[in-house]
Amino acid sequence: MDTRTNRAVWELGWGPRIFLVAFLAASVALASAQSAPAAQNLLNQQAPDFTRQDLHGHALHLAGFRGKVVLLNFWATWCAPCQVEMPIFSAWQRQYGPQGLAIIGISMDDDAAAARQLVQRLKLDYPVAMGDARLGLRYGGVLGLPLSFLIDRNGVVRARFQGMTDVKVIESQLQLLLAEPAQRE
Amino acid sequence: MLLQPEELNHLLQTPGAEKPLILQVGSRVLFDESHIPRSEYAGPGSQDTGAQLLRNRVAKLPRKTFIVLYCGCCPWNRCPNVGPAYKLLLDMGFTRVKVLYLADNFGVDWVNKGFPVESGH
Numbered sequence: 517m518d519t520r521t522n523r524a525v526w527e528l529g530w531g532p533r534i535f536l537v538a539f540l541a542a543s544v545a546l547a548s549a550q551s552a553p554a555a556q557n558l559l560n561q562q563a564p565d566f567t568r569q570d571l572h573g574h575a576l577h578l579a580g581f582r583g584k585v586v587l588l589n590f591w592a593t594w595c596a597p598c599q600v601e602m603p604i605f606s607a608w609q610r611q612y613g614p615q616g617l618a619i620i621g622i623s624m625d626d627d628a629a630a631a632r633q634l635v636q637r638l639k640l641d642y643p644v645a646m647g648d649a650r651l652g653l654r655y656g657g658v659l660g661l662p663l664s665f666l667i668d669r670n671g672v673v674r675a676r677f678q679g680m681t682d683v684k685v686i687e688s689q690l691q692l693l694l695a696e697p698a699q700r701e
Numbered sequence: 702m703l704l705q706p707e708e709l710n711h712l713l714q715t716p717g718a719e720k721p722l723i724l725q726v727g728s729r730v731l732f733d734e735s736h737i738p739r740s741e742y743a744g745p746g747s748q749d750t751g752a753q754l755l756r757n758r759v760a761k762l763p764r765k766t767f768i769v770l771y772c773g774c775c776p777w778n779r780c781p782n783v784g785p786a787y788k789l790l791l792d793m794g795f796t797r798v799k800v801l802y803l804a805d806n807f808g809v810d811w812v813n814k815g816f817p818v819e820s821g822h
Binding site for chain 1: 727728729730731733734735745747748773774775776779781782805806807808809812820821
């Protein structure tokens with residue numbers, strides 16, 4: 517603010533001054549929200565770490581999967597394409613698990629009961645946890661489903677699949693990552 | 702019935718233009734991440750809880766209220782929410798309901814186009 521504006525604010529008195537400060541703070545917050553990048557590009561970046569409880573109450577810590585190739589899949593019960601992919605992911609867990617594949621599901625449902633019901637119905641045999649807005653924003657904004665990330669054995673995001681994706685494309689990429697050795701730290 | 706994202710954005714940016722009541726009928730989690738400024742969360746249209754929330758929100762409104770529904774959770778032709786929500790409002794007698802056409806999802810068709818968003822509840 518310039519000198520003249522400062523003086524004008526000072527002459528307002530305490531009540532209007534407090535209001536003005538609150539208004540300016542709100543304006544800055546809104547502006548930052550409006551100018552936020554649409555989707556942060558996580559490719560070739562370290563995958564944002566998180567710790568959650570899975571739907572069985574077990575701790576799920578992403579960093580604990582270091583050394584494995586992780587397919588991190590955001591889904592929801594009301595997302596039809598998600599339900600096409602998930603049984604396939606479950607089959608991959610059985611097929612590629614011995615080679616080091618770990619699939620993690622993150623439900624973006626509002627209600628854990630609905631997610632639990634679907635996981636049981638589909639007989640998913642990989643861990644699933646509930647997500648939230650904060651986790652979604654850390655992954656660049658989960659603003660459409662399904663959304664999956666392939667994370668290599670070193671914890672680096674190597675691919676991002678938004679929306680309905682040919683599962684053969686995902687499978688061929690995860691096969692390549694499974695063939696890569698982990699770097700020693 | 703359909704409203705393109707560009708049309709809605711233009712409407713929101715135009716001083717004096719009639720501003721619709723904008724209701725998000727998808728996921729609360731996705732709404733908290735990002736939503737259209739001044740829009741309200743009205744529950745997933747495909748679920749009973751969502752339908753009830755939407756019904757309660759509009760129950761006392763004049764039937765000529767200009768309402769825009771949107772979801773953007775999934776590709777348009779797979780979205781389970783906007784169809785039931787739209788039908789519910791028509792069944793309740795609302796005559797000026799439009800649905801925001803988000804071909805892929807809210808991220809691609811609204812946020813990535815640089816249209817204004819807000820986060821939080």
